[in-house]
Amino acid sequence: MTDSFLAALKSLWANKLRSFLTLLGMVIGIYAVVTLLSLARGVQGQVTTAVEGFGPTLIMIMPGEDTGEGVFNVGSAFAPSTLFVDDVRLLEDKADLVADGSIGYVSYTGGVLKKGDRKLSGFPFGGNPEVFPYLSLEKTSGREMTQADLDKVTRTIFITEKAAEKLEAKVGDEVTLGTTKLTVEGIFRVKEEAKLDPTSADSILIPATLAHELNKSEQVGQIMLKAVDIDSVAAAKEQITQILKDKHGVADFTVSLPSDLLEQFTEITDILTLMVVGIAAISLLVSGIGISNIMLVTVTERTREIGIRKAVGATHGAILLQFLIEAIVLTVIGAIIGIGLAAVTGFMVAKFSPLDPVLSAETILLAVGMAVLTGIIFGLFPAIRAARKNPVEALRFE
DSSP: OHHHHHHHHHHHHHTHHHHHHHHHHHHHHHHHHHHHHHHHHHHHHHHHHHHHHTOTTEEEEEESOOSBTTBOOGGGGGSOOSEEHHHHHHHHHHOTTBOTTOOEEEEEOOOOEEETTEEEOOEEEEEOGGGGGGGTEEEEEEOOOOHHHHHTTOOEEEEEHHHHHHHTOOTTOEEEETTEEEEEEEEEEEOGGGTTOTTTTTEEEEEHHHHHHHHTSOEESEEEEEBSSGGGHHHHHHHHHHHHHHHHSSOOEEEEOHHHHHHHHHHHHHHHHHHHHHHHHHHHHHHHHHHHHHHHHHHHHTHHHHHHHHHTTOOHHHHHHHHHHHHHHHHHHHHHHHHHHHHHHHHHHHHHSSOOOOOOHHHHHHHHHHHHHHHHHHHHHHHHHHHTOOHHHHHHOO
């Protein structure tokens, strides 16, 4: 076996350019599989961490009728919200399974934030003081929002460090959102678990009542709250659903738990993973055909060598194994190069983006397994053809 492996390497090295061009398809296919699976696993891990960070008692209410058990209807995001501040007040009054002081909500608004000649097209939204813990924001300077800001509809704004850096703003500076002048009262750092959210870095938060004034509507984009304890989560979800359904007349909203969202996200990533593997399989198929073609050429070129080996006692099995190992070595080398390139890509993505790809042992084994399987399938026919050559005719081959 060792001699066959060394002979395979020697043969491939003797035709370096041809070997490289042959394994290029394998490199690309394995690189695509490993890179995309690493990204999918990384994103899934980050989302899981972020969701679990909210705690097991979190309940979210979003506009639009759900499409399943706690599954948010994405299409409702492009329609007017079905939730209002009255719904928040109703839950505060009647939902006794909801923890006191835990109901936070946001009302989305629009506009470009400006300070002098500097502009920021971030994600402005209104909120109440209770929403801050759900946004994964941590104060670094200034103050936090208070109920007085909502009661007095103060012209105040709370921004992230990244937004402050882009605007070159600090606490006490005056900025403009659309045509409304506001004072920066607090600057916040985005916690690690929220960095995956592209909107979190440029978050711009104003008092909810000010957002309602600017929107000329008391619509609410999302409500977040917590059950009184972990044992009451299911009952609290049912109670919230019934209270809002009685008020609205229909269930034109979605009540979700973190586990519902996580399950939905996992299903999406699983589908994408299957698509990636399918696309990569096509690449490996093309690569395998190329390998089979090159191995057939190699068998023809080495016909006399095969005859000599058979003449000195080499068995059919030994010849077959020799060429089969060459095909497998070729594909495994391609897999190793592909995995190496994917690892470098993952490192660069982690360094320059909020994503954190995870190159797991399972992914590496899958890649190597696919390479070996490709080598066996597409190297078997040329190997059998080599093993069946008549030694006498092979020795006469020129």
